[in-house]
Every structure is written in structure tokens, then in C-alpha cells.
Amino acid sequence: MDLRQSTVFKLHRATTLVTRVSDEYLTAHHGIHYAPFLVLLTLRIAGPSPQRAIAQGLDVSRASVTQRVHQLREQGLVSVSINAADPRANVVDLTLSGRRLTDAAWHGLERTLNAVDDGVDDGLLRHQLERLITNCTTALSLVTTTDQRPE
Known part of the structure; x- marks a missing residue:
């Protein structure tokens, strides 16, 4: 892609x-x-x-x-x-x-x-951005947790 x-x-x-x-x-x-x-x-x-x-x-x-x-x-x-x-x-x-x-x-x-x-559907975009923010927050917590594991 x-x-x-x-x-x-x-x-x-x-x-x-x-x-x-x-x-x-x-x-x-x-x-x-x-x-x-x-x-x-x-x-x-x-x-x-x-x-x-x-x-x-x-x-x-x-x-x-x-x-x-x-x-x-x-x-x-x-x-x-x-x-x-x-x-x-x-x-x-x-x-x-x-x-x-x-x-x-x-x-x-x-x-x-x-x-x-x-021309942007403000409500839809706001909803999708909230979803992206939630996904990023989750990803950051996983990265932080993963980075703190002992090798």
C-alpha cells in the first residue's frame, strides 16, 4: 500500500x-x-x-x-x-x-x-477523531507496558 x-x-x-x-x-x-x-x-x-x-x-x-x-x-x-x-x-x-x-x-x-x-461532515469527523484518540491512547499504554518488560 x-x-x-x-x-x-x-x-x-x-x-x-x-x-x-x-x-x-x-x-x-x-x-x-x-x-x-x-x-x-x-x-x-x-x-x-x-x-x-x-x-x-x-x-x-x-x-x-x-x-x-x-x-x-x-x-x-x-x-x-x-x-x-x-x-x-x-x-x-x-x-x-x-x-x-x-x-x-x-x-x-x-x-x-x-x-x-x-464540506466536511463535522459530526462524523469529530466522532472518528475521538475513535483515533482512543486508539492512540490504548496503543501508547501498550507500548509503555511493553517497553517496561525486562529482557
């Missing part, structure tokens, strides 16, 4: 292109890349959050979130404070500038992405 015809390859290609469309729109119109914007969007939805929770929500490393938060803080888009419940952890929140940017960028990005999913 031609790899380019496999479902997983097509999913990867679609994801890469959606990320690229998002990144190009956001940098051209709002001066921010997609990866740090996802941190802002996470905070806009969830409210003030520990960096660990942001990393888990985005399924990225804590180091990656730390780097993005540092950049966003320097730009005045987020504030960082010590977590009262755990003094070793930081809580990140949007500043007023961060909220304004997130809201403006999201509305424009949503319009741009509406063209991307034109």
Missing part, C-alpha cells in the same frame, strides 16, 4: 496543513505564532492555570509551556504568579492585552478555518 494513501498519513498531513494555515493567519494578522496562541486560548477558556495543567491540556512538555509562557510574559500577554496551593508551581493568567489579542485573533482564525472545513 502507498503510505500516502494511509489514514494516519492523511491525518498527519491534514493536521500539519491546519497548523500551517493557523500559524500563517495569526502571524500575518496578529503577530503571534500558533503554538503560543494555543497557550493564550487555553487560558481564555480555562482561566488562570498552573503551567502543568496547560502542558497537559495541550499535550506538550512542561518545558515547552515554560518557554512559551516566558515569551508571552515578555510580550505583556500573560502574568505569572506563585501558586498559593503549591509554592513550587506557577499560575499563569491572561493580562488585559492577552485577552484582547486572544479574542480578536480567535474570531479571525475561526473565520479562516471555516474555509478549511468547508
Whole structure:
């Protein structure tokens, strides 16, 4: 079978292109890349959050979130404070500038992405993606279990 015809390859290609469309729109119109914007969007939805929770929500490393938060803080888009419940952890929140940017960028990005999913059965795709996510989670747990067996 031609790899380019496999479902997983097509999913990867679609994801890469959606990320690229998002990144190009956001940098051209709002001066921010997609990866740090996802941190802002996470905070806009969830409210003030520990960096660990942001990393888990985005399924990225804590180091990656730390780097993005540092950049966003320097730009005045987020504030960082010590977590009262755990003094070793930081809580990140949007500043007023961060909220304004997130809201403006999201509305424009949503319009741009509406063209991307034109003609797609959203309900069916969402259902199939949930199935793929479940399958990946299962596969990851099997790989982790298999990798930990003594030789």
C-alpha cells in the first residue's frame, strides 16, 4: 500500500496543513505564532492555570509551556504568579492585552478555518477523531507496558 494513501498519513498531513494555515493567519494578522496562541486560548477558556495543567491540556512538555509562557510574559500577554496551593508551581493568567489579542485573533482564525472545513461532515469527523484518540491512547499504554518488560 502507498503510505500516502494511509489514514494516519492523511491525518498527519491534514493536521500539519491546519497548523500551517493557523500559524500563517495569526502571524500575518496578529503577530503571534500558533503554538503560543494555543497557550493564550487555553487560558481564555480555562482561566488562570498552573503551567502543568496547560502542558497537559495541550499535550506538550512542561518545558515547552515554560518557554512559551516566558515569551508571552515578555510580550505583556500573560502574568505569572506563585501558586498559593503549591509554592513550587506557577499560575499563569491572561493580562488585559492577552485577552484582547486572544479574542480578536480567535474570531479571525475561526473565520479562516471555516474555509478549511468547508464540506466536511463535522459530526462524523469529530466522532472518528475521538475513535483515533482512543486508539492512540490504548496503543501508547501498550507500548509503555511493553517497553517496561525486562529482557
